[in-house]
Amino acid sequence: MPLQIVRNDITRMKVDAIVNAANTSLLGGGGVDGCIHRAAGPGLLAECRTLGGCRTGDAKITGGYALPCRYVIHTVGPVWRGGTHGERELLASCYRTSLELAAAHNCETVAFPLISSGVYGYPKVQALQVAVDTIRDFLADREMTVYMVLFDRDSTTIGQQLFTDLRSYIDDRYEDVYATSYAEHTRHLQALLEDMAQAAPSIDAPPCAAMSASLEEALDGLDESFSQMLLRKIDEKGMTDVQCYKKANISRKLFSKIRSHKLYRPSKATALAFAIALELSLQETRELLMKAGFALSRSSKADIIVEYFIEHGNYDIFAINEALFAFDQNLLGG
Ligand code: AR6
Numbered sequence: 001m002p003l004q005i006v007r008n009d010i011t012r013m014k015v016d017a018i019v020n021a022a023n024t025s026l027l028g029g030g031g032v033d034g035c036i037h038r039a040a041g042p043g044l045l046a047e048c049r050t051l052g053g054c055r056t057g058d059a060k061i062t063g064g065y066a067l068p069c070r071y072v073i074h075t076v077g078p079v080w081r082g083g084t085h086g087e088r089e090l091l092a093s094c095y096r097t098s099l100e101l102a103a104a105h106n107c108e109t110v111a112f113p114l115i116s117s118g119v120y121g122y123p124k125v126q127a128l129q130v131a132v133d134t135i136r137d138f139l140a141d142r143e144m145t146v147y148m149v150l151f152d153r154d155s156t157t158i159g160q161q162l163f164t165d166l167r168s169y170i171d172d173r174y175e176d177v178y179a180t181s182y183a184e185h186t187r188h189l190q191a192l193l194e195d196m197a198q199a200a201p202s203i204d205a206p207p208c209a210a211m212s213a214s215l216e217e218a219l220d221g222l223d224e225s226f227s228q229m230l231l232r233k234i235d236e237k238g239m240t241d242v243q244c245y246k247k248a249n250i251s252r253k254l255f256s257k258i259r260s261h262k263l264y265r266p267s268k269a270t271a272l273a274f275a276i277a278l279e280l281s282l283q284e285t286r287e288l289l290m291k292a293g294f295a296l297s298r299s300s301k302a303d304i305i306v307e308y309f310i311e312h313g314n315y316d317i318f319a320i321n322e323a324l325f326a327f328d329q330n331l332l333g334g
Helices: 031-040 042-049 087-104 124-139 160-173 182-199 215-220 226-236 241-247 252-260 268-277 282-291 301-311 317-326
Strands: 003-007 017-022 059-063 071-076 109-112 145-150
Touching: 003 124, 003 317, 017 031, 031 042, 042 059, 059 087, 071 087, 087 109, 087 124, 124 145, 124 317, 160 301, 160 317, 226 252, 226 282, 241 252, 241 268, 268 282, 268 301, 268 317, 282 301, 301 317
Parallel strands: 003 145, 017 071, 017 109, 109 145
Antiparallel strands: 059 071
């Protein structure tokens, strides 16, 4: 998945580069900066002393020392002063210059904290929006895996209003299968078995001739596969392959696999990501999922969240993933 949101301590990320939310002196401080310097050891500060500081919105690179990453990219976010002092542009510039620096050092995996959202006071919802928008633009014509590492266990990163809306949407629909009584399940199963017994035609043994049909013929008779349906829908929507897998937040490598294997069985998260990228209706989403052997379930909070976004015509995979993240659900993508 090109852009992932994870909950972790950034000093534990095993990536090519982690990004530090530093200050203009680059000589350490509190927050994530303090954590990174403590985990890296004194060598990091010694190298930082040679850099001559860093301007707000800019970035500089050092080694990773005792950290499990090769590089630390130090960037300086803006201090929040109400949003009318160019904070957005400066914050976007932090992400852009850090990513360019990472690419220049051949990094394939980079992890960011939510820059400026701590001591510097940038509101978290807006800070995350700037991060995701800028990273998405950068990834539009590049292959890299970027992690947004969120440290705090608070759900306010998607905004209180959306969080409340989603919670009541889930409460109205969620069916906790484990809460349903055993007796009810047994009754349900019994009824199902009776229905099946009545509906089943008497099955005769197939004649030998039918058995001789080659496997290939049998496969030709299969319904349209997931991969075939996906490629057909991409054409019907007038999209290019690249537009589709980028919008689905799926890597080129995974897309090529699906494209070249007619019978490829994707994970549910991948199938749903494509449904979102193709802006399918709920019914079409169900059909695409079915091709991969899945269904939308009312006993899955993740499915209900996806359903909410489809019903509201919001097909922004990153917004959906932020919401899934806020509700501790697995994200969509490869
Ligand atoms: N891993 C990931 N994220 C973290 C970690 C961690 N270990 N620790 C904190 N965060 P901040 P800023 C989150 O204050 O707002 C320093 O003193 C934290 O929850 O570290 O850009 C510098 O020297 C928050 O969401 O950075 C500067 O003077 C986010 O990281 C100043 O703070 C950023 O919070 C920079 O302030």
